Each structure stands twice: as structure tokens, then as C-alpha cells.
Amino acid sequence: xxxxxxxxxxxxxxxxxxxxxxxxxxxxxxxxxxxxxxxxxxxxxxxxxxxxxxxxxxxxxxxxxxxxxxxxxxxxxxxxxxxxxxxxxxxxxxxxxxxxxxxxxxxxxxxxxxxxxxxxxxxxxxxxxxxxxxxxxxxxxxxxxxxxxxxxxxxxxxxxxxxxxxxxxxxxxxxxxxxxxxxxxxxxxxxxxxxxxxxxxxxxxxxxxxxxxxxxxxxxxxxxxxxxxxxxxxxxxxxxxxxxxxxx
Amino acid sequence: xxxxxxxxxxxxxxxxxxxxxxxxxxxxxxxxxxxxxxxxxxxxxxxxxxxxxxxxxxxxxxxxxxxxxxxxxxxxxxxxxxxxxxxxxxxxxxxxxxxxxxxxxxxxxxxxxxxxxxxxxxxxxxxxxxxxxxxxxxxxxxxxxxxxxxxxxxxxxxxxxxxxxxxxxxxxxxxxxxxxxxxxxxxxxxxxxxxxxxxxxxxxxxxxxxxxxxxxxxxxxxxxxxxxxxxxxxxxxxxxxxxxxxxxxxxxxxxxxxxxxxxxxxxxxxxxxxxxxxxxxxxxxxxxxxxxxxxxxxxxxxxxx
Numbered sequence: 001x002x003x004x005x006x007x008x009x010x011x012x013x014x015x016x017x018x019x020x021x022x023x024x025x026x027x028x029x030x031x032x033x034x035x036x037x038x039x040x041x042x043x044x045x046x047x048x049x050x051x052x053x054x055x056x057x058x059x060x061x062x063x064x065x066x067x068x069x070x071x072x073x074x075x076x077x078x079x080x081x082x083x084x085x086x087x088x089x090x091x092x093x094x095x096x097x098x099x100x101x102x103x104x105x106x107x108x109x110x111x112x113x114x115x116x117x118x119x120x121x122x123x124x125x126x127x128x129x130x131x132x133x134x135x136x137x138x139x140x141x142x143x144x145x146x147x148x149x150x151x152x153x154x155x156x157x158x159x160x161x162x163x164x165x166x167x168x169x170x171x172x173x174x175x176x177x178x179x180x181x182x183x184x185x186x187x188x189x190x191x192x193x194x195x196x197x198x199x200x201x202x203x204x205x206x207x208x209x210x211x212x213x214x215x216x217x218x219x220x221x222x223x224x225x226x227x228x229x230x231x232x233x234x235x236x237x238x239x240x241x242x243x244x245x246x247x248x
Numbered sequence: 249x250x251x252x253x254x255x256x257x258x259x260x261x262x263x264x265x266x267x268x269x270x271x272x273x274x275x276x277x278x279x280x281x282x283x284x285x286x287x288x289x290x291x292x293x294x295x296x297x298x299x300x301x302x303x304x305x306x307x308x309x310x311x312x313x314x315x316x317x318x319x320x321x322x323x324x325x326x327x328x329x330x331x332x333x334x335x336x337x338x339x340x341x342x343x344x345x346x347x348x349x350x351x352x353x354x355x356x357x358x359x360x361x362x363x364x365x366x367x368x369x370x371x372x373x374x375x376x377x378x379x380x381x382x383x384x385x386x387x388x389x390x391x392x393x394x395x396x397x398x399x400x401x402x403x404x405x406x407x408x409x410x411x412x413x414x415x416x417x418x419x420x421x422x423x424x425x426x427x428x429x430x431x432x433x434x435x436x437x438x439x440x441x442x443x444x445x446x447x448x449x450x451x452x453x454x455x456x457x458x459x460x461x462x463x464x465x466x467x468x469x470x471x472x473x474x475x476x477x478x479x480x481x482x483x484x485x486x487x488x489x490x491x492x493x494x495x496x497x498x499x500x501x502x503x504x505x506x507x508x509x510x511x512x513x514x515x516x517x518x519x520x521x522x523x524x525x526x527x528x529x530x531x532x533x534x535x536x537x538x539x540x541x542x543x544x545x546x547x548x549x550x551x552x553x
Contacts (some may be wrong), residue, residue: 003353010341010349017340017376085336093300093330095322096353248302 003096007104015108025070026116033063033120058184060124061211064139065179067116068147068207071109072154073171078105079158080167089248098247106151113147114140135217142214142223146207149230150175153203155241178204183212203233253278253400253431254299259308261294268294269305270455276400276433281426283446284435285539287551291455292435293333296404299433300330313399326354329393333404333435337377337388344373347391354396367391367421383414390421401425403434407441419445439539439551449539451546458546463539470545471537474514476507478522479531488525492517504531 015021036059079102082088091101117140157174161167181191181199188199199205210226220227254276261269269291276282284292297303298310301317301324310317315324337346347360364370367387372380380388386406393401403422407415422445425432436442442449443463450460459466473496478485481503489498494511507518515534522529543551 003349006349006352010345011338013345014338014340082338086332086334087336087338089302090330090332090335090337093302093325093332094350094353095325097322 001097001100001103004100004104004107007096007100008107011104011108012111015112021074025074025112026119029063029066029070029116030120030123032066033059033124036062037124060120060139060215061208062184063120064117064143064146064211065182065184065204065208067113067120068143068150069175069179071113071147072150072175073168075105075109075151075154076158076161076167076171077164079155080161080164083158083246083248084164086248092247102155106148109151110144110147114144117143132217135214138214138220139211142210142220145227146210146230149203149207149234152234152237152241155245156237159241159244159246175204178202181205182208184208203230206230206233251278252276253313254282254433255309255311256295256299257309259295259298259305259310261291261298261303261305268455269298272308272452272455272457274450274457274460276431277448278431279426279429280447281422281432281434281445283442283449284433284452285437285439285442285446285449285543286452287437290437290452292437292452293404294455295452296402296433296435300328300402301325326396327399329396329398329401331386331389331393331401331403331406333408335389339378340376342374342376343369343380343388346377346388347395350392350395356397357395358397360395363391363395382409383411383417386410386414386418387421390418394425398430400431400433403432405435405437407436407438415441437551439543443539451539451543453547466539466542467537470542472510473508473537474510474512475535475537476515476518477504477531477533477535478507478518478527478529479504480522480527480529482525482527484525485527488521489518492521 040059079088088101092098121136153174154171157171158167161170181188181195181202182204183199188196188205191199206226206229210223210230213223213226214220252275256275257273259269259272260267272291272295274282284295286292294303298305299312299317301312301320304318312320312324313327317324343364344360347364351357351360361370364373367390369384369387369391372384372388377385377388390403390406393403406422407418410418419441422432422434426447434446436445446463448460448462449466451458451466459470461469478489485505486498486500489495489505489507492507492509492511492514494514494517495507495509497508499506499508507514511517522532540551
């Protein structure tokens with residue numbers, strides 16, 4: 001893993017220089033979150049109203065999942081651009097280990113996800129109050145873990161997309177339906193049976209369950225099953241990606 | 249000095265039904281500039297990538313500095329320098345950052361600042377890659393290929409897309425690499441580049457090596473004909489040139505005579521003939537065959553077709 005920190009630092013700087021990079025990753029989730037929060041708070045009459053419930057647990061989890069998806073879409077796009085431009089190939093002709101190159105990108109995405117989450121929590125204080133600081137730490141850990149899991153799907157997508165032009169729409173096409181079926185917007189039990197099955201085989205569903213539980217203040221030990229399934233998906237997708245990944 | 253640093257024997261590489269490289273064999277000696285020359289799509293880059301360890305040949309054997317490039321991994325990568333065809337870097341990566349990062353991943357390196365200075369990139373240290381001109385990008389890629397002070401440097405289509413002035417500047421840099429005792433392997437589809445820069449060339453077409461030698465040796469072997477053009481109004485000139493030893497043909501076009509022959513002394517003979525008979529000559533020049541003519545002779549078509 002020689003060169004990992006240098007490459008990660010370099011990629012952080014490069015990403016920060018992208019005119020829309022920082023804005024898209026950090027500002028948009030925060031702005032959406034604040035906007036929705038304001039709207040919901042206005043609509044929520046009593047503490048028991050559905051809007052109030054959504055504000056309490058749904059919104060933070062929605063924002064977290066959006067961050068995750070934005071990280072993976074950005075990763076897929078960057079890998080596709082790097083491959084198309086021959087950057088991946090050029091790096092592979094150096095002593096850098098191929099895994100180092102990809103790990104650096106995962107670290108950059110996790111770092112920016114953590115930054116966005118921190119910003120979100122800082123500005124979102126007035127809309128919700130998590131039970132304790134410990135909950136916040138667990139939530140952050142759960143989000144980074146889920147994002148790392150979802151990024152492994154990103155690598156698999158990045159292995160098969162021919163060009164950068166297809167990368168972004170394809171990633172969106174895969175992740176937004178996953179989000180719709182993840183139990184974030186309506187309970188999985190209300191889905192027709194075949195969609196319920198589809199929901200069960202999507203890693204996003206487990207990420208949502210984990211994040212919702214942790215946000216409600218449950219300990220991580222309540223969600224070992226979610227964690228195990230996400231880890232299993234991550235291992236599977238990483239293995240598939242390393243089998244099919246193309247450098248040029 | 250002449251021991252081979254690279255041995256390629258009988259390599260073949262196919263992409264599906266397309267055979268890109270077929271039974272290619274050659275050796276590269278220490279300290280020479282060796283050129284793989286041929287039209288686009290001839291298999292030059294695939295051959296090069298087999299030497300760089302980026303591809304594994306389907307058949308045959310490659311040895312670079314005594315190692316199998318595809319399997320040696322880091323052990324070889326730290327000893328070679330690579331410039332890839334049409335490569336890019338991150339758009340917003342600064343020149344200085346690129347060179348320093350490259351320096352950080354090799355066990356021993358040249359001084360990045362000195363290298364940038366030497367390649368005329370010092371003022372561009374803080375410029376983003378995307379803002380560089382074609383020539384500056386190529387010089388940066390040369391810097392990255394040299395940063396680890398490699399024993400063998402691979403340069404793939406180094407000057408494609410550059411204007412003649414930038415091209416000449418790059419040629420000087422490549423000669424400088426050889427002067428420091430390094431071995432250079434390059435590909436080009438420019439015959440002039442091969443002729444001026446390479447000590448030896450392998451002519452490649454349709455994935456096969458047609459011949460390997462010095463540019464001069466290839467010309468002598470395949471295009472031994474000499475050509476002298478004399479412009480004279482002397483009516484007897486054609487007859488007099490025709491009887492010179494070793495002259496194959498004299499084509500007259502108005503007052504301009506083109507004399508062809510294989511005799512190495514053809515030019516001397518023509519000059520003496522002109523002088524002996526006191527011909528009034530208004531123009532005199534010789535045409536020496538080039539690698540371009542060798543390629544035409546060997547393949548039946550021009551490299552640009």
C-alpha cells in the first residue's frame with residue numbers, strides 16, 4: 001500500500017478543485033435537508049403527526065442515503081473518466097498496487113461523506129435532536145460502513161460501464177430504485193410479494209434498516225444481521241469487481 | 249555494451265478473432281534507441297505493452313532486464329520508465345504534484361525539481377495538467393518516465409500531434425536519455441523520426457516484424473538503387489549516361505534526366521561523365537532512398553495509406 005496516503009491526499013486536492021465537486025457533494029444534500037426540514041416543521045402540527053415522525057427519523061436517514069448514493073455515483077463517474085483518459089493505465093504502469101489506486105478513491109469518498117454528515121448535523125440541530133452524542137458517533141460509523149458497502153457495488157458498475165457518459169445514468173438507474181424499495185419511504189411489508197423479495201436482495205434495504213435503528217438510539221448489536229448482510233454484499237461485489245475490472 | 253536488455257521471442261497476441269501481434273521476435277541492446285516502426289494498427293503498441301508488463305502475450309516469451317514483465321510486477325516496474333500513447337493525467341493535477349507524487353512511489357529517484365528544470369517545465373510547476381500544451385504534456389510524461397532513473401525507457405508515439413519544432417525538441421531529449429547510458433524503446437509511424445532518432449528499427453506490419461536493422465542497413469539491403477537527376481540541354485547526354493557502368497535506366501523529362509542504378513559509385517561516375525564531355529548542366533541533385541522507400545518496397549504501399 002505504498003503511496004496510498006500520498007495518492008489519497010492528491011485525489012482530495014483534485015476533487016476540491018472541481019468546480020461542481022464540492023458543491024454537489026456537500027452543499028446539495030445540506031440544502032435539500034434544510035429545505036425539507038423547514039417545510040416539514042411548518043407542516044407538523046402535533047408531535048404524533050406523520051410529518052413529525054418523518055422529521056424525527058426519516059429525514060436524517062434519507063439525507064444519509066442520499067450522501068451514500070452521491071458518493072457512489074461520483075466514484076463510478078471518476079473511475080470511468082480515469083479509464084477513458086488512460087489515467088488508470090498510466091498509474092498501473094507504476095509500482096503502485098492496483099488495490100492502492102482504488103482504495104485511495106474509496107477513502108476520498110468516505111472522507112467527503114463524513115464531512116457532509118458533520119456539516120449536516122451542525123446545521124440541522126434545530127430540526128431534530130438525536131438522543132445522545134453516542135448515537136451520533138454510531139450513526140456516523142453506520143453511515144461510513146454502509147457507504148463503503150455501497151461503493152463496492154460502484155466498483156462493479158465501474159467495471160462494466162464502457163464510457164463516462166454512461167456511468168452516471170447507469171449508477172442512478174441502479175441506485176434510485178434501490179432507494180425506493182429500501183423501506184425508507186414506506187414499510188416493506190406494504191410492498192407486493194415480488195417487490196418484497198427484490199427489496200430483500202438489495203444491500204440498500206439493510207443500510208436503511210441499520211441507519212434508522214441507530215438513529216432511534218438502538219445499539220449496533222441490535223443490527224448485527226444488517227451489518228453482516230452489508231459486509232457479505234461488499235465482499236461479493238468486491239470479488240466480482242476485481243474479477244471483471246478493466247484498466248483500459 | 250551490446251548485450252541484449254530485452255529479448256522477445258515468438259510472441260503472439262489476439263483480441264478475439266483479431267491477431268494484433270503474430271510471431272514477433274527481436275532483441276534490444278543496452279544503450280541503444282530501438283524503434284518499432286509501422287503504420288497505425290500494425291501491432292506496435294500491443295508489442296510495447298507486452299514489454300511494459302501491461303499485457304501478457306498469448307504465446308511466446310518476453311524478457312526485460314532478465315525478468316518476465318507480466319509476472320515480475322514491482323521488481324521490474326521500478327527499473328523501467330513508461331510513456332503511454334495518448335495518456336492523460338487528472339485534469340486538475342499540478343505538474344509539480346505529479347512529479348513529486350511519482351517520486352514518492354519509487355524507491356530511488358532523480359530530484360523532481362532538477363528534472364522539471366531540465367525538461368523546461370519549471371515555470372509550469374503550479375499549472376494544472378489540463379492547461380498544458382501538447383508539447384508540455386509530452387515533456388511532463390517524459391519527466392514521469394524518467395523520475396525513477398530507469399534502465400529502460402519505453403516511449404509510445406511520443407511526438408504524435410506535435411508541431412515540427414516541438415518534435416525536434418523532444419528528439420533532443422530522447423538523445424539525451426541515450427547519452428546517460430539508458431536504453432530507449434520507442435514506437436512511431438513517422439519514418440523521418442525513426443530514421444533520425446533510432447539506432448536500429450524493427451519494421452512492423454500486420455502484427456509481424458518484417459525486418460530489423462539500422463536505418464542505413466535497411467536502406468542498403470532493400471533499396472540499393474541510387475538516383476541522380478541532371479538537367480542539361482546536351483542532346484547526347486542520355487546516350488552517354490546509359491553506357492555508364494551499373495546504370496539501369498535513364499528517364500528523360502524534357503531536359504531533366506533521371507539516372508538510376510545500383511552501382512555505389514554512380515554519383516562519381518555521373519559527375520566524371522558530365523565533366524569529361526563538358527556538358528552544360530543547369531541542375532544536379534541526387535536522391536538517396538529513405539526508410540519510407542524501404543517500407544514501400546517491403547509492403548507494396550506507403551506507410552500513410
